[in-house]
Amino acid sequence: MNSKILKQELLAPGHMGCPGCGASLVMRYVLEVLGPQTMVVMPAGCWPTFVGLYPSTCLRVPVMSVPFATTAMAAAGVRASLNRQGKSETNVLAWAGDGGTFDIGLQALSGAAEKNTDLIYVCYDNEAYMNTGIQRSSATPPGCWTTTTPASAPKVEPKKNIMEIMAAHRIPYAATASVGYPRDLMEKVEKAKGLKGTRFLHILASCPTGWRHETELTMEVARKAVQCRAFPLYEVWDGVRWSLTPMAAKTPVTDYLNMQGRFKGMSAPQREVFQTWVDEDWERLREKCGDNQAA
């Protein structure tokens, strides 16, 4: 595809996100592919707060801002309504952060996915409740500092594997992407756009405020996450056919961890736990993918 950035620019200047916000770029890239015939349904999180104070908006597409737990099913209501009106070609984009997806919105997401509801669900994952001030979610990696996993009580559990959960619903398409690789991200949105049914995109969105990195490093950090396989890139078709996205050779997690203040307090054993989590998940993923590599 021709991913020359950017022809439509549906994200207008003046959004209220933090400097260097990865999630704002994710929206920019996703909408570039989906285009103006798109309705966005989003719950509480960073995004609705920086769409704009009434009467302003930074998006040139309609937005429904809905309660936290409801993203996928409010979007399902929109989908049903549009279908009834003969507008089945309008894209419905359900858009939530990791808290809104992995935690409070998981039931509604499962409800929509189980029925293969025709929508594209994007989880922009910044690995904590950033809008409320950096609290742990089930997407937070082990050993990571947040305000509810302080150094005195660190998170020990691995990051929840949301992709396996979504694959278990046997939806037509699920993929991971990173804001650090916009071309790959947009190609995956393009693939999702070409399908019907529930399409799930799990997109890593670096967050200078919560991750404690310099604002100019947003893209770099998001690329490092992929390179060390803390956030590997892959696709799952129909919940069963897994394929790896070509990535640069695997690096130790240290480079990635050292770039961010949120991992600064990690002890050597905690770093080992992190590396072990990454290595084991990566091996499991490689087994599932076999020789499959995306074309």
Next chain:
Amino acid sequence: MKKVIMGTETAALAAVLARVQVVAAYPITPQTVTVEELSDYIGKGELDAEYITVESEHSAMAACVGASATGSRAFTATSSQGLALMHEMLHHAAGGRLPIVMLNANRALSPPWNLYCDHTDSLSQRDTGWIQYYCCDVQDVMDSTFIAYRVAEKVMLPVMINLDGFYLTHTSEIIDVPDQEEVDRYLPPYDPADKVDVDNPSTYGCVCGADLFSSLKYRRQMETLAVEQAWQEASDEFAAQFGRSHAPVQGHNLDDAEVVIVTIGTAGGAAQLAADALRKQGVAAGSLNLAMVRPFPHQSFRRAVSGAKHLVVLDRDVSYGGEGIVAQEIKSCLYGKSSAQVHGFIAGVGGMDITEELLADMAREALGGQKQGLELGDSIWIKVLP
């Protein structure tokens, strides 16, 4: 066309005749027949609508919000625990000014578990901004659904149609089912001035500062208070076309009544019989069926009881630490505007039968007769263990 039909089946048939476009469905006793019937109507092609089998009531209302905001006529049904689970979404639907209509089968809240009639479920949602209508019989279920959509789409607020669990949900009566053409004449297609639309991008539910927030709330209160009049007009227009009235306040022998038995829901029938029985014994009694609780129909209610000295108020609910919710509402409505005494009785919670005799005895007690129950706070509890 005359038909023998049950309350929950009637709600489904009314939704069909109202040509709802999106149905969100989740089962809960004693509402379930409504969503079962609707799936069958849609399956057989008798209703051209999208049917979403949601995974919770919270999601049912979320789906209705999505559908309604994008310009479709949306319907759902729930009860008790399901309504409580929806609480957040009830605020959202009303705040979003979405004309959703929902059936609620009034049922007790747990614990202890109880499937039977109780009004605490809906009355504890009275501050969510929904219009609340309580049906007295099966015909009322049919007719008030059409009135509900007509009013909702005029004032842009959602309506909760309440049916007493089992007493009404599972009772069959002979009712008049209007023809589709007649319903269409009364209820035109939903065509909102504003909707979420890709051809006119805007934000639904955006962030709003304190200054404008107060003004929006003020305006919503103003427009909600006007619903009493809007419903009355819609009821009058319904009566002109169909010959049946479903006003916010429905009185029986109130003109010279000194004692008025006030009920919501199906107890209205027993209240009429009780008032008639009291009349035969020389008591100037009447009854009042309070069909609308939100907005409270202040004008009609004050007018209806202007001559009364005693109001005998039945509550199938309680606000713990307060009193019966209907009695509370009535006191608030009449404060400083009437010298009538309000006698609050709590009875029939969790499915206990309310009989004509019981209501007549309550009225006698209010007039100085024998005590019927246990006095507690501002209420008298009927048939309870001390």
